[in-house]
Amino acid sequence: MSTVTSTVYDGPFAPILLTFVDDALVHLDVAHDGIDLARAAIAQRLGVVPDPDPAPARDATVQLDEFFAGRRRVFEIPLDWRLVTxxxxxxxxxxxxxxxxxxxxxxxxxxxxxxxxxxxxxxxxxxxxxxxxxxxxxxxxxxxxxxxxxxxxxxxxxxxxxxxxxxxxxxxxxx
CATH class of the missing domain: 1.10.10.10 (Winged helix-like DNA-binding domain superfamily/Winged helix DNA-binding domain)
Structure with missing residues (x-):
């Protein structure tokens, strides 16, 4: 059974909700309308409420920090494409x-x-x-x-x- 987790990243223009299935990013939501709405939307799309857990997102948050600092050109985050067809x-x-x-x-x-x-x-x-x-x-x-x-x-x-x-x-x- 897959583990679905999420964490909030403090983006430079809005909070960013990162949601993972196991260790792969399934959704990144720039939460312009608030984290609560973003959480509700991804829970509805996935059919499960993600557990709050920053561990699966650690590498992604480091890469986002590097990108926003102008030091990263390509992301190397595993992607879970289940929401894309x-x-x-x-x-x-x-x-x-x-x-x-x-x-x-x-x-x-x-x-x-x-x-x-x-x-x-x-x-x-x-x-x-x-x-x-x-x-x-x-x-x-x-x-x-x-x-x-x-x-x-x-x-x-x-x-x-x-x-x-x-x-x-x-x-x-x-x-």
Missing amino acids: GFTRSALEAVRRIPYGEVASYGEVAIMAGSPGAARAVGTACAMTPFSIVVPVHRVVRADGSIGEYGGHPEVKHFLLDLENEAADRLRTPA
Whole structure:
């Protein structure tokens, strides 16, 4: 039987609820509407109330600290894809290939996922991701280069893109 746990990470823009099934991240929720609502939503989706336990999230919280400090480019957190099916998974797997500090359009991600013409479906996949930040959907932009709404929080998308651009610029600038 699987163990479902969760812990709260103090994110720079909102608390983040990390939920694990055994040792794999099943859901990362930037809890703009509060931790209680985030906990209730994931309990409903999984059909079980996660036990509060920070142990499975220790490595993930270290990696989030490193990312927000500009020292991590790729997350190495095991993912549990049970909440993702079909084209959504293909799209999110494609998003994982967008390099740190770069962006791709919804249409480009659709091509990367093997379904040219599915740009709107990529947008839906990005909006529905259970792995925000870890799967960098913030790197996906509109065809005209504008960033879009990012779940009603474009300021968070700006924050994440600026964070990556500043860290990438530091690496490109000779000391």
